[in-house]
Amino acid sequence: MLRENKAVGAPHSRVDGPLKVTGQARYAAEYFDTGLLFGCVVSANIATGKIASIDIDHAACMPGVVKVFTHENRPAVAYRNSKWKDQVALPGHPFRPLENDRILFDGQPVALVVADSYEAARDAASCVRVHYLPNRPQTDLERNLDESYVPPVPRSEQSMPPPPRGDAHAAFAAAPYKISAEYRMDGEHHNPMELFATTVIRNGNGDLTVYDKTQGSQNSHEYICNVFGLASEKLTVKNSFVGGAFGQGLRPKYQLFLAVMASLDLKRSIKVEMSRREMFYLTWRPSSFQQVSLAADGNGNLISVMHHAVHSTSRHEDYQENVANWSGLAYHCENVKITYEIVKLDVSTPGDMRAPGAATGITALEVAIDELAFATGTDPLDFRIRNFAHRDQNQDKEITSKALMACYHEGASRFGWSGRSAEPRSMREGNDLVGWGMATGLWEAKMSPAEAKVRVSSDGKVYVSAAASDIGTGTYTILGQIAADCFDVPIDNVTVQIGDSSLPKTAVEGGSYTAASSGTAVQAASKRVIETLLKHAHVMSGTPLKHAAAKEVEIAEGRLVLKTNHQLGLALSDIMSFVGVSAIEELGVAGPDKKLAKTFAAYTHSAVFAEVKVDADLGVVRVTRVVSAIAAGRILNPKTARSQILGGIVMGIGMALHEKGMIDHRIGRIVNHNLAEYHVPTNADIDGLEVIFVEEDDNKVSPIGAKGLGEIGIIGVAAAVSNAISHATGTRFRDFPITIDKLL
């Protein structure tokens, strides 16, 4: 149906851009109501133990303070449906704010101070006195590796390692070329500009409108309904605009619970917004330890892959992500053994952070592949091409499309890879050691359940609505583009309404599923609108469409016409006036194709090339160029798509060089919980980034041919940078981030 590619495929600027840059787009913390109350959280300052006593008397008497909630006085309504879990919940016991006197992690909320101004709430929060009985915290993954275990309840099928194949140990033992190494990564914290915030507006009849910073309004809605026993229709959750999210907004966070709890108890409107420090307590990619052993035969063919991955989780939940399984399918290999374990620590539950699992596991794999290529004396790109996998060997399935070879060739050519001198330390520029490294990236390309409504009015205006979110990725824009093409109207004629729990059902925006899923739902709804129009057209007198089937018609210039002859048709306005309606609306449904999934696996792929310059005396690393070639099926909008990849590359550079959550393990506390001391790349750290989208025709991955783009941008970047630093310096770097102290 996306036949002429008028809007789809064009580099449209974000339709929500002007609203955002002029401050008209409102975020969760930007809604107000007369008499709005403000909540401020008191965070625990131990990592594990108990609250011995909590003294709120002074705080409660301070000017403007309305109430101080603690585990001792919180309303009993909480946790009414204790069995319910959110859509993205993990095996274990979800964290429940103010449940009891136990402290499970640094920064856990122990009280909510509610006042008539934010300043009063914050002031009083600083006067809540908490006495703790601390235990000795265990927060160091390295020191607790012997406590690792296989998660007894898998989070999903993908989080479980594939069965071993061949005999990886024997093949490794007999191989002429082999490498075996350990890779370590510190925890990373994802910090979008927008803080977690919830504004609860209590309407006259007691209904609640909740503005929540989330990647899924319906997930938050279900959470509130189930936890507080609220009737579904008493509550609407909105996330019309989201100021960035990288996975931390997939699960409801404690400010949502606290704000609704306080609003129900006080029968008032209230806002609770986290501080930047609280964001650090709560959102992080787990620290990890990996062991990768690879072997090649005399011809440079990969003959053994062994990947063991361990990462941290909390005491109360078994966070899991697919770290190592990629190693069983990235390259062709008959002998593979993948193992995966987690370690409980006194930390908050880690969460999905852009390309969860793959960002970690593929970094280790791709550094290891580089090491093995070097051991065999093969160019790292040639080595990868030689070991290209045409099937998903983990699942023994065909792949819907894999234009990775084009990524290798086009990326290498743009980068100038053929000019690379193989010898480490052999490329110099003045006092700089120059290094070129590369890596492969892959991420799954799947669909999640999604519905959308499309309405067309007789004046040619199109309205799209769905509960879907736009977390900054461009959902508004691409849904508008798809609808515009379905009805042959300019994108300005399309209004997209998303980010509202009362709209058609959509899964959380995560996993890079949204474009393919919601996009397909919009297309499906549009098709049904056209079918309905045709049904009416069939019975109109003198209709030229009497015998036309749905697949033979389309919409062009405001008319329903035969595809083969645009002269034959009827104006939409005439069809609608014939039935006496001013608009036609239909629901479209999309979701994973379970039958197809039995034979096909689907992935997005990338080839990342990086250049670094390392100051030979000071060890300062600068990433001077990155070329990322991406194969992601049909690119709906090259402009928003490119933004996704650019963001991913920057985050990958942060992973390679900067990002490191520092915990003082003696007290189990995060010490760099702010954007001054937690380093991320700044503009000065980022130089020439180039993104290439290679042609990839895929009519299986999704009905609109699109794959996801949210995650693939980061994957492989840290490995490419590490490989480039190794090429520059002649030393291997396996511990991330590669900070300057490691280079000296």
Ligand code: MOS
């Ligand atoms: Mo993404 S980590 O699936 O929001």
